[in-house]
Amino acid sequence: MKLLSGKFAIVTGAASPRGLGKATATLMAAHGATIGVLDLEATAAENVARELGDGHVGLACDVTDKAACETAAERLLSAWGRIDILVNNAGITQPLKIMTIEPENYDAVLDVNLRGTLYMSQAVIPQMRRQRSGSIVNLSSVSAQRGGGIFGGPHYSAAKAGILGLTKAIARELAPEGVRANAVCPGFIATDITEGKLTDAMREQILQGIPMGRVGTAEDVAGCCLFLASDLSSYVTGSEVDVNGGSLIH
Ligand code: NAD
Numbered sequence: 001m002k003l004l005s006g007k008f009a010i011v012t013g014a015a016s017p018r019g020l021g022k023a024t025a026t027l028m029a030a031h032g033a034t035i036g037v038l039d040l041e042a043t044a045a046e047n048v049a050r051e052l053g054d055g056h057v058g059l060a061c062d063v064t065d066k067a068a069c070e071t072a073a074e075r076l077l078s079a080w081g082r083i084d085i086l087v088n089n090a091g092i093t094q095p096l097k098i099m100t101i102e103p104e105n106y107d108a109v110l111d112v113n114l115r116g117t118l119y120m121s122q123a124v125i126p127q128m129r130r131q132r133s134g135s136i137v138n139l140s141s142v143s144a145q146r147g148g149g150i151f152g153g154p155h156y157s158a159a160k161a162g163i164l165g166l167t168k169a170i171a172r173e174l175a176p177e178g179v180r181a182n183a184v185c186p187g188f189i190a191t192d193i194t195e196g197k198l199t200d201a202m203r204e205q206i207l208q209g210i211p212m213g214r215v216g217t218a219e220d221v222a223g224c225c226l227f228l229a230s231d232l233s234s235y236v237t238g239s240e241v242d243v244n245g246g247s248l249i250h
Contacts, residue, residue: 003230005032008080010073012063012120013090015039015048019191020139021089022048023218024225029053031226033085036076038063038120063090063116066123073123082131085229086124088117088138088163093193096153106155113159117166121181125174132178137228138167139221140183142244150187150206151194160185164240171238180237182228187244189216212245 009028014021014037025035029052037052038061039045045058057079061072077083092112094105117138128134143152144160152160163183170181188194188206207215224243227233242248 002030002032003226003232004028004085007033007084007229008036008076008082009033009085009087009229010036010038010076010083010120010124011087011089012038012061012116014087015041015044015058016192018195018218019089019193020186020189020218020221020225021087023222024087024089025052025056027219027222027226028085028229029056031230033229034080036072038072039090061120063088063120064111066119069116069119069123073120073127077127083124083127084131084134086120086134086136087225087229088120088136090116090120091139091193093152093156095151095197096155098154101153101155105153109153109155110159110162113156114162114166117163121166121170125170125179128179129174129177134174134179135229135233136167136170136179136181137225138163138181138183140164140167140185140240142185142187142242142248145185145240145242145248151198151202167240168238175237180228180233182233182236182238183240184221184224184228185240185242185244185248186221187216187242187247189218189221189243191218210245210247211249214245216243216245 042060049056049058
């Protein structure tokens with residue numbers, strides 16, 4: 001059964017070859033959605049759109065730039081006539097400790113993760129309101145819930161916790177208008193965000209904290225995003241869904 005036939009979906013930060021965004025875009029395309037792949041570089045985004053098949057669109061969009069978010073949403077809306085799904089996936093992290101966070105670190109991490117989620121949501125909400133339907137899926141992290149400890153520093157935890165608050169507030173404000181918003185909290189997933197930055201000892205320590213005994217895959221997260229984007233989750237809004245192999249059972 002295809003869950004997203006006839007739907008139009010934007011996924012930010014979807015050009016990373018092993019990333020959660022690309023895996024989500026791929027699964028949504030397989031379920032019948034037309035995808036707008038957004039990322040920093042046009043060529044990388046266009047290449048992923050081409051890989052997904054005919055009809056998908058790749059665009060350059062820096063989510064920290066409000067005008068760029070609006071332009072990307074307008075271009076896709078004029079081609080599609082509607083926007084059903086937004087996955088705010090673009091994110092960066094830095095493995096810093098509390099006293100080593102410089103102003104530029106704070107700005108970089110908060111801007112991409114939190115400001116970008118706000119700006120891209122603001123770019124699609126007017127259309128979702130007009131449609132009286134839409135699903136926004138925001139990538140938070142287990143770091144927000146347990147105060148870091150996997151890889152990102154305190155500023156990353158703060159940004160991802162900010163996303164939880166923002167998601168719930170969007171969900172509350174837009175629920176009467178038929179627009180849903182939910183957050184996904186992945187645990188440790190092997191992607192390029194940590195590639196080459198993780199020692200064997202760090203990896204071993206992470207594995208010990210995962211009851212399922214394995215690191216997550218991008219497809220594990222994509223499946224959860226698909227559920228939240230689809231009508232299977234039609235009565236789910238303002239929730240945070242853990243995808244972490246049981247590492248935060250409480
Ligand atoms: P990744 O580094 O593989 O991909 C992130 C993508 O975001 C890249 O393609 C990058 O170019 C893009 N990006 C960065 N800044 C951008 C900007 N300003 N505008 C647009 N695009 C931008 O990372 P990933 O592991 O696939 O992570 C995806 C999301 O999931 C992130 O929000 C991350 O914080 C979150 N997350 C990841 C994990 C994990 O273990 N991998 C765990 C929890 C949460």
